[in-house]
Amino acid sequence: MVDEEYAAWVQTFTPGPETAVPERVARLAGGAALEPVWRNGIGGLTFRATEAGSIRYIKYAPRTLESSMEAEAERMRWAALFTPVPRVLTHGFDDEYEWLVTAALPGRSAVDPRWVERPGDAVRSIGAGLRALHDALPVEGCPFDWGVEGRVANAAARGIEVPSSLRTAPATDRLVVCHGDACAPNTLVGDDGSWSGHVDLGALGVADRWADIAVAAMSTEWNYGPGWSDALIAAYGVEPDRARLDYYRDLWNAT
Structure with missing residues (x-):
């Protein structure tokens, strides 16, 4: 940016x-x-x-x-x-x-001016932090859901009609407890450049991990400019899955 x-x-x-x-x-x-x-x-x-x-x-x-x-x-x-x-x-x-x-938690938002000036460090922290969140939160016993069916129903309750093409998700890659709003500002980064926590968890719930990865990757363009999406995905530790990225980005924008 x-x-x-x-x-x-x-x-x-x-x-x-x-x-x-x-x-x-x-x-x-x-x-x-x-x-x-x-x-x-x-x-x-x-x-x-x-x-x-x-x-x-x-x-x-x-x-x-x-x-x-x-x-x-x-x-x-x-x-x-x-x-x-x-x-x-x-x-x-x-x-x-x-x-x-x-x-308060330690650290600054990943969109603090300090990190906007260092986008490579910021996106690596966001990707690593998101992976750590997914690995730490147990799916078994989680009482919250962020699956596609629930998101579509929530949108309908608000008067939003989700296109039929988005009402069926791709086959699940890996179920995790998603953040639910994994945009860059919601990762905190410590002075050493490592993630230190997450905020704004109002939609946290079980879903395919790509529901979070897609939103986090998409938000890099808003906050740091083009070209950082794949760096975030690499820091998360997976290869880009273009079909799932496209689907979950479209679902986010539709709901």
Whole structure:
């Protein structure tokens, strides 16, 4: 991604210091200093809350049918038994909004300017981190699903009709517990360049590993520019499967 494109991308998702702090967020923060750090496409906000050297993150967003922070909290509590993910401190909702407060993990997002300037290191960390996540989370006993049938049903509940060509998945390569939103920003990278954890786990569930690999590889172009997809797949430890990559990219874009 060239500097101008990256700046525009950051501007889209980074709220400015003038961002109003919702009353609920202020109450959750207590006396902590608040800094807005992320804005999503539906008006949700994430704030960093710092107090006496302790850092928390407060997510606050309108309720939607696509996912919920209650579901994310449940998934993080389960995943934390096996792999580094944020520790849930509290969560809740009212008629219109929901919120989730977590403890900070070490590391910076893989789209922090430091790593955008070092895309080779970033994509290797994302690929290796995704493989480690898949290897660590046990499919047997996982109570969550992210399979094609469930994703299509969720889309239908939101009024989205998925093309018939995407309603049947390719033969499964390997079932894993997928992240569910393996885009580059959701891998954290330590100062040594190795992955240090994963965030935003609201869709975590069992699916073919290519459902995650395809999204992670696709996101490299958004965040680092063309040409990094295969490097991420190599860091994951497999050869590119073009048919599965194409299918799961199309499914992601359709749902």
